[in-house]
Amino acid sequence: MADPSAARSPASGPARSGATGRLRLPVAALAALAPAWLIILVVYLGTTVWTVQLSLTNSRMLPSNEFAGLAQYQRLFGTARWSISIHNLVTFGIVYVLGALVVGSLLAIAVDRRVRFESMWRTVFLYPYALSFIVTGLMWQWLMNPEIGIQATMRAAGLGWFTFDWTTRPDMAIYAVSLAGIWQSAGLVMVLMLAGLRGIDADLWRATRIEGIPMWRTYLTIVLPQLGPSLATAFMLLTMGAVRTFDLVVALTNGGPGQSTEVPAKFIMDSLFARQDLGLATAGATVMLVTVMAIAVPILYARDIWARRRSGRL
Amino acid sequence: MRRLLLPSLTALLLVSTAQAQDLTAEVAHSWTSGGEAAAVKVISDAFNAKGGKWVDWSVAGFENANAAYVSRLLAGDPPTAKTAVAGPEVTELVAQGLMNDIDAAFHQAVPDGVVPQVVLNAITVDGKVYMAPTGIHAGNWMFYSKPVFEKAGITAAPKTWDEFFAAMDKIKAAGITPIAWGGQSWQEGIVFHGVVLSTIGNAAYAKLYTDKDLAVIDTPEFAQAVKTFARLRDYVDAGAPGRNWNDATAMVIKDEAGVQLLSDFIKGEFTTAGEVAGTDYGCALTPGTDSLISLADAFTFPKTGNADKDKAQVLLAETVLDPTVQAQFSVLKGSVPIRTDIDTSGFDSCAQEAIGLVKQDKIVLDAAMTLSPAINGAFKDAIGAFFADPSMSVEAFIGQYKAAFANG
Numbered sequence: 001m002a003d004p005s006a007a008r009s010p011a012s013g014p015a016r017s018g019a020t021g022r023l024r025l026p027v028a029a030l031a032a033l034a035p036a037w038l039i040i041l042v043v044y045l046g047t048t049v050w051t052v053q054l055s056l057t058n059s060r061m062l063p064s065n066e067f068a069g070l071a072q073y074q075r076l077f078g079t080a081r082w083s084i085s086i087h088n089l090v091t092f093g094i095v096y097v098l099g100a101l102v103v104g105s106l107l108a109i110a111v112d113r114r115v116r117f118e119s120m121w122r123t124v125f126l127y128p129y130a131l132s133f134i135v136t137g138l139m140w141q142w143l144m145n146p147e148i149g150i151q152a153t154m155r156a157a158g159l160g161w162f163t164f165d166w167t168t169r170p171d172m173a174i175y176a177v178s179l180a181g182i183w184q185s186a187g188l189v190m191v192l193m194l195a196g197l198r199g200i201d202a203d204l205w206r207a208t209r210i211e212g213i214p215m216w217r218t219y220l221t222i223v224l225p226q227l228g229p230s231l232a233t234a235f236m237l238l239t240m241g242a243v244r245t246f247d248l249v250v251a252l253t254n255g256g257p258g259q260s261t262e263v264p265a266k267f268i269m270d271s272l273f274a275r276q277d278l279g280l281a282t283a284g285a286t287v288m289l290v291t292v293m294a295i296a297v298p299i300l301y302a303r304d305i306w307a308r309r310r311s312g313r314l
Numbered sequence: 315m316r317r318l319l320l321p322s323l324t325a326l327l328l329v330s331t332a333q334a335q336d337l338t339a340e341v342a343h344s345w346t347s348g349g350e351a352a353a354v355k356v357i358s359d360a361f362n363a364k365g366g367k368w369v370d371w372s373v374a375g376f377e378n379a380n381a382a383y384v385s386r387l388l389a390g391d392p393p394t395a396k397t398a399v400a401g402p403e404v405t406e407l408v409a410q411g412l413m414n415d416i417d418a419a420f421h422q423a424v425p426d427g428v429v430p431q432v433v434l435n436a437i438t439v440d441g442k443v444y445m446a447p448t449g450i451h452a453g454n455w456m457f458y459s460k461p462v463f464e465k466a467g468i469t470a471a472p473k474t475w476d477e478f479f480a481a482m483d484k485i486k487a488a489g490i491t492p493i494a495w496g497g498q499s500w501q502e503g504i505v506f507h508g509v510v511l512s513t514i515g516n517a518a519y520a521k522l523y524t525d526k527d528l529a530v531i532d533t534p535e536f537a538q539a540v541k542t543f544a545r546l547r548d549y550v551d552a553g554a555p556g557r558n559w560n561d562a563t564a565m566v567i568k569d570e571a572g573v574q575l576l577s578d579f580i581k582g583e584f585t586t587a588g589e590v591a592g593t594d595y596g597c598a599l600t601p602g603t604d605s606l607i608s609l610a611d612a613f614t615f616p617k618t619g620n621a622d623k624d625k626a627q628v629l630l631a632e633t634v635l636d637p638t639v640q641a642q643f644s645v646l647k648g649s650v651p652i653r654t655d656i657d658t659s660g661f662d663s664c665a666q667e668a669i670g671l672v673k674q675d676k677i678v679l680d681a682a683m684t685l686s687p688a689i690n691g692a693f694k695d696a697i698g699a700f701f702a703d704p705s706m707s708v709e710a711f712i713g714q715y716k717a718a719f720a721n722g
Contacts, residue, residue, distance in 0.1 A: 060406065060686070060688070060722075061384065061403065061406050061407070062384065062387075062388065062406070062407075062410060063388070075720070075721070078717075078720070079692070080695070080696075080699075080714055080717070081692075081695045081699075084699075141556075145553060146552050146553055147551070147552065147553035148553075165552060167555070167556065168552060168553065168554070168555040168556070170702050170703055253555075253556055254498060254556060255499075256497060256498065256499070256555050256556050256698065256702060257497060257555035257556065257698075257702035258499075258698050258699040258700070258701065258702025258703050259695060259698065259699045259702075260702065270691065271688075271691075272381075273377040273378070273380065273381050274377045274687060274691060275687045275688045275690075275691040276380070276384075276403060276686070276687045276688065277687070277688040277691075277721070280688070280721075
């Protein structure tokens with residue numbers, strides 16, 4: 001997102017100092033920003049408004065202007081697959097976000113203990129994040145396929161009792177997707193948390209050692225609370241990622257078995273393209289947008305208050 | 315010098331007349347895999363030989379192709395022609411006034427009574443033909459491994475569901491996976507509709523999927539289909555969920571599984587693997603059915619507002635409907651020609667059987683030709699969920715299946 005205040009301040013400085021009655025507009029800055037604003041207004045806001053507008057029409061294959069009220073929303077919430085998708089997303093979101101936060105934080109703490117080959121570990125753990133979700137999904141699809149993956153390998157090695165068939169079980173498949181997601185995103189959390197950990201005053205560690213506070217308690221009660229901003233950032237990124245989840249599911253399970261790993265984004269894409277159901281797809285997209293805003297706005301607001309409090313402006 | 319001049323002058327003349335009548339056709343399609351691409355080449359070669367100029371606009375995956383096509387259509391810059399399933403996705407565009415009809419060209423190229431009536435109905439809107447069909451794919455096929463059947467002591471392809479389940483039990487007893495199951499909802503949907511046809515019969519099938527008579531769903535025959543479909547769960551392996559259709563076909567090719575229930579387009583996999591119909595693998599209709607659940611592909615022609623393009627569209631329609639092109643195309647694509655008056659010598663034994671059925675008018679239309687993609691999609695959702703979840707009751711499934719029709 002473009003931050004207009006950052007761009008404005010350097011330009012407004014000289015304008016104010018040289019203000020002798022005549023108004024001098026920061027023309028150069030405005031000209032430089034105009035394309036960005038145009039893109040934001042037309043591409044982001046314009047298409048968002050159009051999406052919402054389409055969701056209120058009876059559009060099918062082609063966009064129509066015939067107003068249909070909330071009929072598409074009624075149809076949407078009457079569709080079993082949509083409710084299942086929402087349910088799956090909640091399960092996935094909780095497991096994925098918490099899992100990635102916990103695993104990522106633990107990795108960060110482990111690396112922060114000044115282990116040997118630290119930079120190597122950092123690279124190794126961050127590496128999955130460099131892969132696309134499609135690659136992650138395909139890889140885990142093979143690993144978790146009971147006929148060719150980990151289960152088959154272990155059984156071939158003589159461990160006949162070994163079972164790892166989550167992707168083929170409707171009750172476990174969503175956790176298989178979460179697992180792959182955590183594997184992918186834990187590295188990102190690690191990097192964010194590590195940056196926070198490195199910002200902790202070394203004196204604090206000396207103090208706790210003198211006081212004889214065990215290490216785990218120091219982390220839990222003293223260090224972690226100071227990492228609030230890092231945690232909030234990680235939480236936000238992960239949650240946004242979870243809501244948008246599409247490619248991971250497509251590559252890993254394609255929504256199956258049955259509908260056990262269907263997610264809203266996939267529902268929207270299917271409705272939009274395969275089912276030529278513009279109205280239903282845009283209604284789904286609008287519901288998603290409202291949900292995301294309901295999560296994001298309070299977090300952004302809280303972070304803003306946090307930042308202002310710190311700088312002593314509040 | 316003179317000897318040289320004359321031919322070159324003629325050549326020059328030819329070139330200039332060709333330029334005066336520019337029969338360039340930009341053709342949108344998604345037939346990009348091996349056999350499909352070879353089949354398309356039959357049409358493009360024939361079109362070019364007739365003086366046209368084929369410009370390929372292929373997009374892999376028909377959903378992507380559709381999306382790209384619709385945006386060009388809306389932008390007022392459609393391609394000259396587009397392949398599609400001859401059904402609602404075309405008739406909706408016809409209703410919006412976006413398509414050219416090819417009525418005159420169709421009737422000139424095709425004698426009366428040569429195309430089955432149900433197909434003719436499907437490509438006609440308000441008394442005019444709008445689509446040039448290439449061929450029919452049928453969904454209710456059973457392909458089986460001859461070595462597996464031999465090993466299990468099965469002498470003939472099962473004709474009823476009782477025979478079928480007895481045969482599957484024998485294969486299971488022989489330690490082989492009975493059904494090579496592609497556990498994706500679109501494949502499960504194809505199998506389910508084959509089972510439905512076997513229990514409710516042709517008349518009720520047409521009533522339900524063409525006339526949207528939902529009373530058919532409440533009949534005991536429909537419930538029987540659901541129960542039979544549910545029984546198939548007992549004969550699939552643990553790796554079935556999510557399996558691609560071609561991976562399932564590979565199981566039959568490698569004699570690791572007994573049968574695969576799916577459309578005839580999977581024949582291409584057998585052919586590519588060097589298997590011969592009738593010796594390495596066998597084919598039969600889904601037990602209990604004696605008609606083809608047909609899905610016709612067709613060329614369709616958007617309005618371009620360009621007179622030259624209109625002429626190119628007519629030429630292309632004539633090319634597609636040409637008897638020789640129809641036969642050659644279908645041999646390569648694995649489909650059944652739409653015309654019943656063509657030379658069928660090049661077809662394999664499975665296709666011969668299908669051609670015989672088309673001649674006897676033993677065809678019902680696939681739901682994809684009669685109902686909107688939204689309804690068909692909702693069918694798949696219900697069927698996929700039901701097959702994956704043995705705890706789902708027959709009644710719950712039927713309720714969800716019926717609700718699919720509400721998607722209009």
